[in-house]
Amino acid sequence: MSWLVENFKKxxxxxxxxxxxxxxxxxDLYNKINEFLNEIxxxxxIGEVVAILGDYSFENIALLLALHLNKNIIVPITSTKGNEIKERLKEANCDKVIRIDNRKLIIDNLNYKDKHQFIKTLQKKKHSGLILFSSGSTGKPKAMIHDFDxxxxxxxxxxxxxxxxxIFLMFDHIGGLNTLLNILSIGATAIIPKNRNADEVCKLIEKYKIRVLPASPTFLNLILISKSYEKYDLSSLKMITYGTEPMPETLLKRLKQTFPKVRFLQTFGTSETGIANTYSKSSDSTFMKIDDPDIEYKIVNGELWLRSKTQVLGYLNAPMDSFTEDGWFKTxxxxxxxxxxYIRIIGRSKEIxxxxxxxxxPQEVETIILxxxxxIDCIVYGERNPITGQTVVADVVIKDGIDKKEAKRKIRKHCIKKLDNYKVPTKINFLEEINIGNRFKKIRRKDA
Incomplete structure (x- = not known):
């Protein structure tokens, strides 16, 4: 029996x-875990690769931990797209797939018999495993395998x-699972939203006096844009943690003005290395320190490299180019x-x-525009240009009733004042909203 599940009795x-x-x-959770364990x-x-279809629920959390106890390699899949589910089942070499219907387990057999060496390693050790997929924002999603024990x-x-x-981040996201395991390990209470929109989240904060909100900068900006914080009493909030993408300084200032009594903490982690313990320089600073005995870090040519005791065994469907021979992950x-x-994340190397x-x-230009x-919001990216190779483009959301020509003039004037000429957007598009993914990160358009 796992120490974690044993704690539930206490x-x-x-x-x-x-x-x-x-x-x-x-x-209830302890009993449901044992009920599912006896059934599975x-x-x-032991050692079979098992997918769970669905997002957070009482039953899916119990199933996750029952499979952990049974020493299975677990593949949480929140997607509802048939082709995507099929592809992930194949990439993970799944033996079984489980969905919950009317609170009952429906178990289907699959025929993916070939197993990657990393899976065989966990099976030999009789350890449970966890297979997560990257978002695929820069190409095919990578299937990465953790030792879940x-x-x-x-x-x-x-x-x-x-x-x-x-619990804000998804059931198949390292940040979401970090929140879940942290909650369960300390005997706290996990509140699962019916859906992840600003109004629902603010309503739950008021109803259940939620003290900690983990989110992304993009979602926190949606709370400001929607003004949902004005409809509900959010005075119970003591801490907002943010991660998954860089926080624009201007947005952090707006958030701190809106929630002056709340402590803001920047979190950091990757699907490959797990979530690190961090602390921010202050609530209104985007500088932080990684302070974790299980994670080493160093900066190589301006890029953050990590090495942790909880990092992945490797990728099932991609080369290990992001890792050095001595185990450093190039983030x-x-x-x-x-x-x-103190360190501050200023962008991604692939987005330069x-x-x-x-x-x-892009983040430097976005901070100035904001x-x-x-x-209200913006996103900056590059487009091809026959003379300079690329040029800077900004998609911008402005307040209702603002004249677009006047707004464009103000944006250009402000950028020229604050930025070098080559950083000033040559094209400004006005949109109703910025495109975001299901993990509440902005989708940055690629050079076309």
Whole structure:
């Protein structure tokens, strides 16, 4: 029996999960895990690769932990697209796929018999595993395999707390699973939203007096844009953590003005290395320190490299080009560092715009544009240019009633004042909203 699940007996009648207004205690969760474990043992062998279809629910969380106890290699899949599900089942070499219908397990057999060496390694050790997929924003999603026993043990020994936390990131995202395991390891309460829109999240914060909100900068901006924070009492919030993408300084200032009593903490991690313990220089600073005994970091040519005790065994469907021979993961995140050791993420190496040999970081331009009061949101990217190779383009959302010609003039004037000429957008498009992915990160258009 896992120490994590054993702890649930100690937590007993404390509320573990709230979903669709139903409350489930740790005793309920413990019993459901054992019920599922007894059921899956009849059909699923130790070491088999098993996919779970669906997002967070009381049953899916219990199933995840039952498969952990059965030493299976688990593949959470939240997608509802048939082709995408089929592709992920194949890439992960799945033996079984489970979905929950009317709170009952439906188990289907698959025929993907070939197994990657990393899967065989976990099977030989009799460890549970976890296969996650990258977002695929820069190409085909990578299937990466973790030792799930190792990941779970990262949370061992944490102090018990009575706190309500919202689970925001997805069931198949390292950040979401980090939040879940952290909550369960300390005996806290996980609040699962019915859907991830600003109004629903703010409503849950008021209803359940949620104290910690983990989110992305893009989603936090949606809360500001929608003004949902004005409709609900969010005074219970003590901390907002943000990650998955760089936070524009201008947006952080707006958030701090809106929530002056809330502490803002920048989190950092990757699907490959897990989530690091961090602390921000201050609530209104985008500088942070990685302070984690299980994670090493260094900066090589302005890029952040990580090496952790919880990092992946490797990729199932891609070469290990991002890793050095001695285990360092090249994150692709570009950073700057202060004399006292704080770092700030300033962009992604793959998103740099090359204007006639000069390098432009989209986030730098976005931060300047967001300083303009009439601008609600924006995203910057490169487009091909026959003379300079690439040119800077900005998609911008402005407040209702603002004249577009006047807004364009203000944006250009402000950018010319604050930026080098080659960084100033040569094209400004006005949109109703910025395109975001299901992981609440902006989708940056690629050079066409």
């Amino acid at each position: 937590f007993g009648s404390k509320i573990a999960i709230i979903h669709n207004d139903e409350k489930y205690t740790y005793k 043992k009849k059909e699923i062998k 190792n990941l779970v043990n990262y949370y061992k020994g944490k102090k018990e707390k009575n706190i309500n936390m919202l 692709g995140d570009l950073v700057e560092i202060t004399d006292d050791g 715009i090359n204007v006639g040999g000069e390098k432009v970081l 300083e303009i009061p009439e601008v």
